[in-house]
Amino acid sequence: MGVHAMRAGVLAGGLLLPAWSMADWTLNMTPGVTGTSNEIFSLHMTILWICVAIGVVVFGVMFWSILAHRKSEGHKPAHFHENTAVEVAWTIIPFVILVIMAIPATATLVDMYDTEESDIDIKITGYQWKWRYDYINDDFGFFSNMATSQDEIYNRAAKSEHYLLDVDNPLVIPVGKKVRFLVTANDVIHSWWVPAFGVKKDAIPGFINETWTRVDEPGIYRGQCTELCGRDHGFMPVVVKAVPQAEYDAWVQDQLAAAELERQLTEKEWTLEELLERGERVYATACAACHQANGAGIPPTFPALKGNPVVTEDLPAHLDIVVNGVSGTAMQAFGPQLSEADLAAVITYERNAWGNNTGEMITPKQVFDYKNQQ
Amino acid sequence: MSAVIDTHAGEHHHGPAKGITRWLFTTNHKDIGTMYLVFSFAMFLFGGSMAMVIRAELFQPGLQIVDPEFFNQMTTMHGLIMVFGAVMPAFVGLANWMLPMMVGAPDMALPRMNNWSFWLLPCAFLILASTLFMSGGAPNFGWTFYAPLSTTYGPPSTTFFIFAVHIMGISSIMGAINVIATILNLRAPGMTLMKMPLFVWTWLITAFLLIAVMPVLAGVVTMMLMDINFGTSFFDASGGGDPVLFQHVFWFFGHPEVYIMILPAFGAVSHIIPAFSRKPLFGYASMVYAVGAIALLSFVVWAHHMFTVGIPIAGQLFFMYATMLIAVPTGVKVFNWVATMFRGALTFEAPMLFAVAFVILFTIGGFSGLMLAIAPADFQYHDTYFVVAHFHYVLVPGAIFGIFASAYFWLPKWTGHMYDETLAKTHFWLSFIGMNLAFFPMHFLGLAGMPRRIPDYALQFADFNMVSSIGAFMFGATQLLFLLIVVKCIRGGEQAPAKPWEGAEGLEWTLPSPPPYHSFQTPPEVK
Ligand code: HEM
Ligand SMILES: [Cu+2]
Ligand SMILES: [Cu+2]
Numbered sequence A: 001m002g003v004h005a006m007r008a009g010v011l012a013g014g015l016l017l018p019a020w021s022m023a024d025w026t027l028n029m030t031p032g033v034t035g036t037s038n039e040i041f042s043l044h045m046t047i048l049w050i051c052v053a054i055g056v057v058v059f060g061v062m063f064w065s066i067l068a069h070r071k072s073e074g075h076k077p078a079h080f081h082e083n084t085a086v087e088v089a090w091t092i093i094p095f096v097i098l099v100i101m102a103i104p105a106t107a108t109l110v111d112m113y114d115t116e117e118s119d120i121d122i123k124i125t126g127y128q129w130k131w132r133y134d135y136i137n138d139d140f141g142f143f144s145n146m147a148t149s150q151d152e153i154y155n156r157a158a159k160s161e162h163y164l165l166d167v168d169n170p171l172v173i174p175v176g177k178k179v180r181f182l183v184t185a186n187d188v189i190h191s192w193w194v195p196a197f198g199v200k201k202d203a204i205p206g207f208i209n210e211t212w213t214r215v216d217e218p219g220i221y222r223g224q225c226t227e228l229c230g231r232d233h234g235f236m237p238v239v240v241k242a243v244p245q246a247e248y249d250a251w252v253q254d255q256l257a258a259a260e261l262e263r264q265l266t267e268k269e270w271t272l273e274e275l276l277e278r279g280e281r282v283y284a285t286a287c288a289a290c291h292q293a294n295g296a297g298i299p300p301t302f303p304a305l306k307g308n309p310v311v312t313e314d315l316p317a318h319l320d321i322v323v324n325g326v327s328g329t330a331m332q333a334f335g336p337q338l339s340e341a342d343l344a345a346v347i348t349y350e351r352n353a354w355g356n357n358t359g360e361m362i363t364p365k366q367v368f369d370y371k372n373q374q
Numbered sequence B: 001m002s003a004v005i006d007t008h009a010g011e012h013h014h015g016p017a018k019g020i021t022r023w024l025f026t027t028n029h030k031d032i033g034t035m036y037l038v039f040s041f042a043m044f045l046f047g048g049s050m051a052m053v054i055r056a057e058l059f060q061p062g063l064q065i066v067d068p069e070f071f072n073q074m075t076t077m078h079g080l081i082m083v084f085g086a087v088m089p090a091f092v093g094l095a096n097w098m099l100p101m102m103v104g105a106p107d108m109a110l111p112r113m114n115n116w117s118f119w120l121l122p123c124a125f126l127i128l129a130s131t132l133f134m135s136g137g138a139p140n141f142g143w144t145f146y147a148p149l150s151t152t153y154g155p156p157s158t159t160f161f162i163f164a165v166h167i168m169g170i171s172s173i174m175g176a177i178n179v180i181a182t183i184l185n186l187r188a189p190g191m192t193l194m195k196m197p198l199f200v201w202t203w204l205i206t207a208f209l210l211i212a213v214m215p216v217l218a219g220v221v222t223m224m225l226m227d228i229n230f231g232t233s234f235f236d237a238s239g240g241g242d243p244v245l246f247q248h249v250f251w252f253f254g255h256p257e258v259y260i261m262i263l264p265a266f267g268a269v270s271h272i273i274p275a276f277s278r279k280p281l282f283g284y285a286s287m288v289y290a291v292g293a294i295a296l297l298s299f300v301v302w303a304h305h306m307f308t309v310g311i312p313i314a315g316q317l318f319f320m321y322a323t324m325l326i327a328v329p330t331g332v333k334v335f336n337w338v339a340t341m342f343r344g345a346l347t348f349e350a351p352m353l354f355a356v357a358f359v360i361l362f363t364i365g366g367f368s369g370l371m372l373a374i375a376p377a378d379f380q381y382h383d384t385y386f387v388v389a390h391f392h393y394v395l396v397p398g399a400i401f402g403i404f405a406s407a408y409f410w411l412p413k414w415t416g417h418m419y420d421e422t423l424a425k426t427h428f429w430l431s432f433i434g435m436n437l438a439f440f441p442m443h444f445l446g447l448a449g450m451p452r453r454i455p456d457y458a459l460q461f462a463d464f465n466m467v468s469s470i471g472a473f474m475f476g477a478t479q480l481l482f483l484l485i486v487v488k489c490i491r492g493g494e495q496a497p498a499k500p501w502e503g504a505e506g507l508e509w510t511l512p513s514p515p516p517y518h519s520f521q522t523p524p525e526v527k
Helices: A003-022 A035-068 A084-112 A245-267 A272-286 A315-324 A340-352 A364-373 B003-010 B020-024 B029-057 B068-103 B111-133 B158-185 B198-229 B243-260 B263-277 B284-300 B313-341 B350-373 B375-381 B385-415 B421-448 B459-491
Strands: A120-127 A130-135 A140-144 A171-174 A179-185 A190-194 A199-203 A209-213 A219-224 A237-243
Touching (some): A035 B350, A035 B375, A084 B375, A179 A190, A199 B375, A237 A245, A340 A364, B068 B263, B158 B198, B198 B263, B243 B284, B263 B313, B263 B350, B375 B421
Parallel strands (some): A120 A179
Antiparallel strands (some): A120 A130, A179 A209, A190 A199, A219 A237
């Protein structure tokens, strides 16, 4: 090959490479990083090749007829219209193929259903529109919200690498351990999916589903909610960080310490400014999806909080709605979800943001007392 | 034949009434058939334009055109309108036009009910469409309207949606009763069941499916109505109900429903392929048995839509095996069509082009269906674009191409004119390319992990989404061409003989084109 041609090739490649590396023309499922996902992948490939083989035969005969048996080619039609032997054969053969296919599928399914003898149990709860992870054995838990900014979504800022697939607090699990997930939901049905694990399970309010995984390779794995759950269904990603055991243990200790710190916040004396600052952050993650960042809501489904009498006047009602929710609506009970400090902060924020300048504040201690009275 | 028909035939020969009353009060199967077809095409364009909104929003990552809330309304309304407004009425329209002519009857058996069952439909869809303008917006919970998203969390318009579904259901049931009554009572002397044309057979079985499952749909929406308005808790766990119960009841209706949308197309294609192969249909009897088997099996596979909800493993295995089993009779049908073409003398006019594309692309949809039946693999496919690809491969080239094939096949009979073959072939090729461009990449998107029903997606899905949108716009725009072709064909064109297709068989071709207002005044003899 001429050296010029090679140079031209390299140059063209060099120019196009950035464009290509952005493009992702993935065609197939990936095998994933767990035993289950690998088994599923091999089932997928087997059935795919079976389909391709049948397709080649059927379409082969068909295209043969289309090309060779045309009237314009002067082909005279035959008159046969049944043949018992052939008909029996093409009923039996597919049946046998299916039976052969069903055997490994059954084995994989049995394996996927075996949630016994887990090392760690994690409760996953779907909320509109975030996930909560509770580490049952260690008695702590947290919410996991999408971390992609509205600016990126509305094309006002460049989209980051993990656009829509980034969260503030990922689920952390140790590698090589059997982790059992207890999946449920707080409001509507969601579905928790991590393709690389081959784990997808519906989160159903009032019921608990079980599934499990054992991840072999450390890494960050991303997935999404796959059951339509309302407006922001497309914006509740799942991110799982699989880490070595030692790192996991250290992380658990950190979480326990942080939970203790959180409890101490209730005791602390707060100023209005501190509460407002904290409240703005809480509002953005917990409330803005429905009531919107500017407090205008999306009436009539999600009421405006700006200028709303509940928010500007009736403090007990405000506290009650935020802590206990409004049953039968999308307004959840935030009492069990947020700490006292966060509840006090977000209520204070709402009462002072967007021109609701009441100047009032409510302290974490008051919220704590209110919760205890109930 | 029956006394009713005799007295009717004894009356003076009369044509249609004049003006709007012809359509409002008509009891004539051809007029009602025409209205069904026109209505269905209008809904096809209406639901199709919603698909264009969806594809426009998905053209690029990020939110550009619509709010996620409205996006959900679009997917929901698109699905509902296509299923209940475009596909089902089109087949009822074809049944109205063709069944009396195929069995040698003057009209449908219950003509007044026929009128009523049609006119209910525009009412139902007017109600459904009006929800778009209600406060809180149209239904936004997907065409499967899973509780509690559609009950506790549904928009206020949900009650109107329920009412619309009830009306559609009544209309479908009346249509089905009419079909059964016509086929069982008005067949020409000598036409035994096993001599019936396949379109008649498939519609007979479809009608029984409709009667079996539409009440189930009515039941599930009534339970929703009670949950929303009267304080019951069928689907609310906090009141002792079960959200999964909703899915069981819905899919007990839903799976037979997908066969309701495809069986009549099977029938029509079984006429068209032999006609243009100039060779009798291969395996008539096995075709009939296969349709029967598919219909029966369709009642015991519903939970394959629910592999991830956590049903016990025994249930999981049962539904997996039953679903795989359906592939056998479906395969038999495909093999029969191919064997019919084999060693025929083929020509490729528009009906044949659509019919051949039907067989190929429906088979591809069948393959992905078989893949979805493998329960462990379905854990990865479920609720991704792989499923969207699958059901569009069975619905667009299946139901819709089946309907186009039928329309071109019988247009000369209906109008008395030949349609413009060149335009029709253009319609075919643009539809074929557009449809594959739109839906084939969705397989890749699903396998790469893109969930369905999302208004925005991660960056790795960008390229194929753009391709898919381009294909969708192409497919959508092409359908206006069909409107043009049909209008042109109604207004004039080469005179069509009684039997415009050399190889076509059946009683309908013994009538002149266009046929007389009351099809067969005296029953023909079938040998
Ligand atoms: C004009 C061509 C069509 C295009 C471009 C199109 C496009 C789409 C797309 C992109 C979706 C997925 C929406 C989402 O999951 O976010 C969808 C859903 C759907 N389509 Fe179509 N479609 C077309 C024709 C049809 C036809 C002819 C039918 C039925 C006979 C149909 C039935 C459905 C159904 C049932 C859904 C599911 C809706 C849901 O998720 O609740 N579509 N369509
Ligand atoms: Cu979701
Ligand atoms: Cu099904």
